[in-house]
Amino acid sequence: MLSDLLVIELASVLAGPSVGQFFAELGATVIKVENPRTRGDVTRRWWAPDQTGDGEDDRSAYFCCCNHGKQSVAVDLTLEDGQAVVHRLVERADVVLSSYRPGAATRLGVGASTLRALNDRLIIGQITGYGENDPRAGYDAVIQSESGFTYMNGPADGEPTKLPVALMDVLAAHQLKEGLLVKLIERMQTGRGGVVSVSLLQAAVSALVNQATNYLVAGHIPERMGSAHPNIAPYGTLYPTADGERLVLAVGTDRQFRALCERLGLDDMPDDARYATNADRVEHRASLDAALRSALSGLNTEELLTDLQKANVPAGRVRSMPQVFEQGPAEAMTLRPDGHPAGLRQVAFSGRLAGRPLSPPPQYAEHTRSVLQDRLGMANREIADLVERSVVDTA
Incomplete structure (x- = not known):
């Protein structure tokens, strides 16, 4: 059952964390491991234009788009003792989500070979920018440009234009969800885990669909057309219209x-x-x-x-954002935990496991102490020692 799954999220920003929330929505326990040196996921500080951090609540609007239903544990992976803490969690885990630049995970002691040696049933989901052998970091705006989306997007007489959402991250996340679910089915048959790796670039190229085949089949190079479609009209x-819409x-x-x-x-x-x-x-x-x-x-x-x-x-x-959520199906996709920031569901399909209530997005390091106590059986004295040596951080 998915409710029995333990997912360790070493990923940050959007693609990996959205996969983590996906599994949380399906009932898995998701532990988000955050970096004490940066006070957690960088998106905690990506405030919306109309949102200001009050110093007490570090859950920015951006962070809330893909971090509901998780527990936050702050562990410094640059320290061997920090790696040891994560290794103990991994020994009990089913899935690890990673979004490091190639080579960085190995330096931090959380490379695929290291983690798989600890747990042969472990499934690792990796997101990279350009592939496992390319050291470049993957950023959505750059991938949009490198994959042709920016070139095609915009008015016919205007400049190439970036899409207004990080769609390359979203596409990669969907690819990784699919790959991990396939790997979980395989594990039911073989008892062994494995590695699923997705690059932002290949996920983006796979989504070029008819625009790519217009070129591959017919030699047609897509150009900017505003909102028009190259193959269909109107x-x-x-x-x-008459009323200004x-x-x-x-x-x-x-x-x-x-x-x-x-x-x-x-x-x-x-x-x-x-x-x-x-x-x-x-x-x-x-x-x-x-x-x-x-x-x-x-x-x-x-x-x-x-x-x-x-x-x-x-x-x-053409609807503005407030008008979008006037629609019943759109409103049904929102998460509104009492007294906490709202968010969006990652699961958009119906079924027995979909639509379950989720805990609010965690504050930084909110669950460090409880996870170390309950999951790893650490005594207060041991946790206090880790905190004193800056191996972990607690709320």
Whole structure:
């Protein structure tokens, strides 16, 4: 059962920690090992523009996006005694999450070979920037650029633009979740653990999907198109409506296009040779866009969306963040522990294990003492000695 799993999280920032929260949501015990020299995960200090740290609560909005349901233990891995503490936890663990630059984990005594020698059932999930043999650190903004996302993103007449979320980290996290779940199934069959390694770059490239195959198959080099789609029209383009909102269409079939035109009073367009098929519409994108823009500009958003929904024409409004959470399914993805910062669920599928309540994101070193006592059986005297020698930190 996942409720029996012990996960040791040596990762920081977003990709690795989001995997840790994923397992916490599925019932696992997740112990987040943090660095006393930096007072924990660097994201604890990445405050939102409207959020200020009060000196007592170190849980920034960023930190709260992927650290619910965990226990925080502060251990200095640059010290041999600190490594020994983590090794004792690893001996009892099922999964270790790591996001060190290649070579750093070995120097800190938590390399894959070292940890696997302690526990042959252990499964290690590693995230790197460019692969296990490339020493470069992986940062989402750089990976976005290196993987082609930044080049393709932005208005046609504008500069390449970074995406507004760390999507490369998110993609790598999903790849690692999948790999770890597969490895857990394998362990049920063999009794042995192993290593799952994911690079941010390869996770990003795997997500290029049709943009990559447009190039690989047809030699087409994707260029910036704003919100338009290179293979489908009208799909993704934003159109202003009469009440000042913006509407997006996702018309993927000729039938949907005909239904759209009927609702907009453009009855002749589906039979016009320039727009009869998707290929025709892509070729004549500019005139198509002009006609739709003119028709949509005089219509009310809510009424139009209702009408299009009845006609099974995919469409939606462009929502701000407050408007996003006006939707029931979006609100259901939030975590709101009483008296603590809110967060987001990592598990977006339904099932018996999904949707369970989670403890709030931990304060730095909040659980050091309880984990050392309860998990490792350390006496107060032994813990006090580790604290005095700065091997561990307690809240």
